[in-house]
Amino acid sequence: MSTATSETVDAQADAAVExxxxxxxxxxRLWSQHYDLVILPAIIVVGLALLFLYISTQQLxxxxxxxxxxxxxxxxxxxxxxxxxxxxxxxxxxxxxxGIMLSRxxxxxxxxxxxxxxxxxxxxxxxxxxxxxxxAFSFGPTTAxxxxxxxxxxxxxxxxxxxxxxxxxxxxxxxxxxxxSARQTLFRVEVPLAVPVIVAGLRVALVLNVGTATLxxxxxxxxxxxxxQQALRLNRINVLLVAGGIIAAVALLIDWLAGVAERVVVSxxx
Amino acid sequence: xNYLDYLTSNSEQILFxxxxxxxxxxxxxxxxxxxxxxxxxxxxTGEPDPPxxxxxxxxxxxxxxxxxxxxxxxTVPSLALYALFLPFxxxxxxxxxxxxxxxxxxxxxxxxxxxxxxxxxxxxxxxxGLGYGRLRxxxxxxxxxxxxxxxxxxRVTTLISISIAVVGAVVQGPGLGxxxxxxxxxxxxxxxxxxxxTGTLFCLVVAAVFEIFFAIVQRLTIPRGIRx
Amino acid sequence: MxxxxxxxxxxxxxxxxxxxxxxxxxxxxIYPGSTQPAVSELDLAIPQGEIxxxxxxxxxxxxxxxxxxxxxxxxTSGRILLDGKDVxxxxxxxxxxxxxxxxxxxxxxxxxxxxxxxxxxxxxxGWDKQRIRERADELLHLVxxxxxxxxxxYPRQLSGGQQQRxxxxxxxxxxxxxxLMDEPFGAIDPITRERLQEEFLDIQRTVGKTIAFVTHDxxxxxxxxxxxxxxxxxxxxxxxxxxxxxxxxxxDFVSDFVGxxxxxxxxxxxxxxxxxxxxxxxxxAGTSGATGQGTAAGSRNGVAVAEVDGSGRxxxxxxxxxxxxxxxxxxxxxISGSVYDAVDxxxxxxxxxxxxxxxxxxxxxxxxxxxxxxxxxxxxxxA
Ligand SMILES: Nc1ncnc2c1ncn2[C@@H]1O[C@H](COP(=O)(O)OP(=O)(O)O)[C@@H](O)[C@H]1O
Ligand SMILES: [Mg+2]
Numbered sequence: 001m002s003t004a005t006s007e008t009v010d011a012q013a014d015a016a017v018e019x020x021x022x023x024x025x026x027x028x029r030l031w032s033q034h035y036d037l038v039i040l041p042a043i044i045v046v047g048l049a050l051l052f053l054y055i056s057t058q059q060l061x062x063x064x065x066x067x068x069x070x071x072x073x074x075x076x077x078x079x080x081x082x083x084x085x086x087x088x089x090x091x092x093x094x095x096x097x098x099g100i101m102l103s104r105x106x107x108x109x110x111x112x113x114x115x116x117x118x119x120x121x122x123x124x125x126x127x128x129x130x131x132x133x134x135x136a137f138s139f140g141p142t143t144a145x146x147x148x149x150x151x152x153x154x155x156x157x158x159x160x161x162x163x164x165x166x167x168x169x170x171x172x173x174x175x176x177x178x179x180x181s182a183r184q185t186l187f188r189v190e191v192p193l194a195v196p197v198i199v200a201g202l203r204v205a206l207v208l209n210v211g212t213a214t215l216x217x218x219x220x221x222x223x224x225x226x227x228x229q230q231a232l233r234l235n236r237i238n239v240l241l242v243a244g245g246i247i248a249a250v251a252l253l254i255d256w257l258a259g260v261a262e263r264v265v266v267s268x269x270x
Numbered sequence: 271x272n273y274l275d276y277l278t279s280n281s282e283q284i285l286f287x288x289x290x291x292x293x294x295x296x297x298x299x300x301x302x303x304x305x306x307x308x309x310x311x312x313x314x315t316g317e318p319d320p321p322x323x324x325x326x327x328x329x330x331x332x333x334x335x336x337x338x339x340x341x342x343x344x345t346v347p348s349l350a351l352y353a354l355f356l357p358f359x360x361x362x363x364x365x366x367x368x369x370x371x372x373x374x375x376x377x378x379x380x381x382x383x384x385x386x387x388x389x390x391x392x393x394x395x396x397x398x399g400l401g402y403g404r405l406r407x408x409x410x411x412x413x414x415x416x417x418x419x420x421x422x423x424x425r426v427t428t429l430i431s432i433s434i435a436v437v438g439a440v441v442q443g444p445g446l447g448x449x450x451x452x453x454x455x456x457x458x459x460x461x462x463x464x465x466x467x468t469g470t471l472f473c474l475v476v477a478a479v480f481e482i483f484f485a486i487v488q489r490l491t492i493p494r495g496i497r498x
Numbered sequence: 499m500x501x502x503x504x505x506x507x508x509x510x511x512x513x514x515x516x517x518x519x520x521x522x523x524x525x526x527x528i529y530p531g532s533t534q535p536a537v538s539e540l541d542l543a544i545p546q547g548e549i550x551x552x553x554x555x556x557x558x559x560x561x562x563x564x565x566x567x568x569x570x571x572x573x574t575s576g577r578i579l580l581d582g583k584d585v586x587x588x589x590x591x592x593x594x595x596x597x598x599x600x601x602x603x604x605x606x607x608x609x610x611x612x613x614x615x616x617x618x619x620x621x622x623x624g625w626d627k628q629r630i631r632e633r634a635d636e637l638l639h640l641v642x643x644x645x646x647x648x649x650x651x652y653p654r655q656l657s658g659g660q661q662q663r664x665x666x667x668x669x670x671x672x673x674x675x676x677x678l679m680d681e682p683f684g685a686i687d688p689i690t691r692e693r694l695q696e697e698f699l700d701i702q703r704t705v706g707k708t709i710a711f712v713t714h715d716x717x718x719x720x721x722x723x724x725x726x727x728x729x730x731x732x733x734x735x736x737x738x739x740x741x742x743x744x745x746x747x748x749x750d751f752v753s754d755f756v757g758x759x760x761x762x763x764x765x766x767x768x769x770x771x772x773x774x775x776x777x778x779x780x781x782x783a784g785t786s787g788a789t790g791q792g793t794a795a796g797s798r799n800g801v802a803v804a805e806v807d808g809s810g811r812x813x814x815x816x817x818x819x820x821x822x823x824x825x826x827x828x829x830x831x832x833i834s835g836s837v838y839d840a841v842d843x844x845x846x847x848x849x850x851x852x853x854x855x856x857x858x859x860x861x862x863x864x865x866x867x868x869x870x871x872x873x874x875x876x877x878x879x880x881a
Pocket of ligand 2: 560
């Protein structure tokens with residue numbers, strides 16, 4: 001760096017650097033803490049670029065062109081996002097309150113079984129749940145939302161319970177010791193402390209639902225899975241690759257966004 | 271025809287598909303775990319804070335990069351991965367297994383890394399102080415002590431793989447997913463509901479078999495001194 | 499070299515002339531990324547068969563120094579000689595198999611049985627199974643653990659003190675001439691620690707190893723060390739026997755470190771066996787008849803008389819030259835102890851004098867509170 005010969009000059013340079021660092025402190029700090037967040041978008045962009053490069057060298061026939069028409073893809077993307085978003089909200093609305101209820105003294109005995117069942121239920125295929133819903137109700141997006149919600153419910157409930165369990169017991173005792181009621185302790189101490197975990201649960205739910213929503217096309221609810229289904233039906237490799245690439249990119253991007261949101265919330269709640 | 275009748279009259283097919291499902295998961299988890307544990311061992315660093323541009327430093331980079339990358343793979347919907355691999359590995363069992371292997375990587379790698387790095391520093395230091403070389407330390411101290419954590423990672427990844435393997439039927443992979451695809455494509459036809467129900471529920475049967483399997487493996491492979 | 503050469507050496511406990519087993523020459527360690535050396539220009543020679551205690555405030559480089567001896571940490575510069583051989587560049591793993599190493603947290607392998615833990619180094623050295631097993635039993639015995647009870651247990655089934663004993667046994671397994679110990683008793687409760695220290699000295703009397711022993715406890719250093727090396731951040735401040743360090747600190751740092759309690763700590767260095775005690779006579783209990791006593795009382799004017807029980811153990815004072823014998827409780831201290839122990843007993847029993855007894859409990863002499871203070875002064879003058 002500095003080639004100054006005298007030590008004083010060096011020291012001055014150091015001081016200048018330090019002042020500079022202080023000025024750019026926040027930006028530098030943010031960068032040094034979160035530079036890894038750049039990696040994923042970079043991978044997505046490069047991946048998609050490669051895909052489109054490849055596709056542009058291919059002669060697409062009329063069928064392929066029709067499937068990959070922007071209007072078609074965007075319409076399916078919109079359906080996909082709506083399915084994932086609605087089911088995620090439903091999952092949170094159900095799983096978080098139930099999780100909190102399970103953390104109450106009178107319900108604690110249920111925690112063990114819920115965790116065990118939740119763990120085992122990871123083997124229960126969301127695809128199957130979705131299809132069973134179609135048999136129970138009908139084909140279509142509403143059924144898909146119910147299926148997605150059911151499939152993600154146990155994993156998120158499990159996360160919430162674990163999150164609340166991890167709240168430092170001494171803090172709760174301290175709160176009770178200061179004269180807070182059980183209710184006040186819950187809403188002023190336990191829930192705020194468990195917010196990071198709830199947000200993590202949100203992320204899990206979102207990723208699960210985005211993934212399962214790709215299968216919603218099998219019960220006539222549309223979504224990006226439709227692209228894959230069409231490609232398989234038409235036996236078109238190019239469409240298959242594009243569909244896979246788009247779905248992967250969307251899922252990665254949503255997980256990335258959720259990850260950013262998670263960091264913001266965690267840094268806010270200390 | 272009630273469900274029991276369906277089960278009995280189709281028991282052969284159901285048993286066959288359940289076995290196929292079990293095998294596909296077993297192979298995929300076996301291969302994926304072998305890769306992840308080997309990678310985890312290879313990139314485990316001797317020092318907590320290795321000097322720059324050393325082999326350890328490089329290994330730490332591979333480790334962190336590998337974790338980020340495999341974690342990202344885990345968020346890619348299985349349908350997309352099956353679609354992306356189909357052009358290269360074709361319809362059938364190969365694609366089904368390759369994709370499953372990819373999904374097993376992260377959990378096992380993460381647990382391997384965590385297990386290896388959380389081995390008591392004092393134990394490692396005294397091993398070094400007694401003249402244990404690096405490889406000996408890795409294989410006779412770190413790996414056995416990390417094994418319960420690694421094994422649990424393999425267990426969890428197995429449960430997840432069971433449910434993902436179902437989607438493999440989309441690319442004509444073997445297993446219970448075939449019942450789902452058959453059922454949904456014949457909706458309204460006789461037994462189509464039972465097929466879907468069976469395809470879903472028997473995943474839990476496969477999971478139960480694996481849980482028993484892991485309980486036995488745990489008993490047999492976790493050293494006595496650290497068994498809880 | 500160290501300050502030993504500049505200072506008048508007082509009462510070197512072991513004669514000079516033993517060959518040096520461990521020699522550090524101009525050893526320096528600068529950790530990567532740090533500008534300050536953790537250890538700088540260190541010269542230290544440890545004679546064969548002696549225990550040298552490395553002591554100093556936290557972070558002063560004791561552990562670094564110790565780990566450079568078995569090359570767990572590579573010195574930045576300087577030379578290290580073991581038994582006259584330069585080991586600065588030999589294979590580190592081979593070297594470490596020939597040096598015993600004990601650390602504070604024990605570091606036993608949790609998945610190895612106790613016997614397997616002890617057999618770790620012999621196994622690497624290729625001993626046969628039978629010999630390893632016998633060695634493990636022998637060492638368990640040496641560190642006071644019953645082999646049949648402990649050899650097949652696992653570390654977590656042992657208390658902290660027991661684990662530490664196994665740690666010592668493991669370090670001794672291949673009979674290395676040199677042992678390095680990093681605060682081995684640091685995490686043990688005070689009572690157990692004291693017992694382990696005693697046992698450690700016993701073992702050392704049998705095995706006669708050359709030992710570098712890190713501690714931050716001055717009491718421990720004084721008790722166990724043949725020599726004490728006092729470190730300040732990265733530098734050796736004084737290297738001398740415990741008595742010298744306590745009575746003649748080389749500089750302000752050492753005297754600050756030794757602190758105000760030095761004079762009291764020094765008491766533990768003075769063995770009762772080496773003191774000239776006041777004579778004591780004994781009367782058997784019940785012989786309080788007039789016959790012998792009249793004559794005795796005359797000749798016993800300046801001598802304490804203790805009443806003893808059937809086996810010769812003193813039970814109470816019958817006569818004391820300068821005070822009321824009945825009002826003075828009789829307390830005893832074994833002659834194998836130090837003046838420190840005698841003071842402890844006197845304070846504890848509210849007695850201004852103590853009967854020093856031999857192994858059978860028979861009175862050998864008397865130590866007075868006043869004499870004791872005077873005695874110490876005289877000895878210091880002599881030295
Ligand atoms: N691995 C390391 N890397 C960098 N600095 C270290 C390392 N180990 C010790 N140090 C530093 O070296 C100095 C001496 O440490 P150490 O020898 O452990 O002290 P002690 O054992 O006397 O408490 C301390 O300032 C410590 O922070
Ligand atoms: Mg230390």
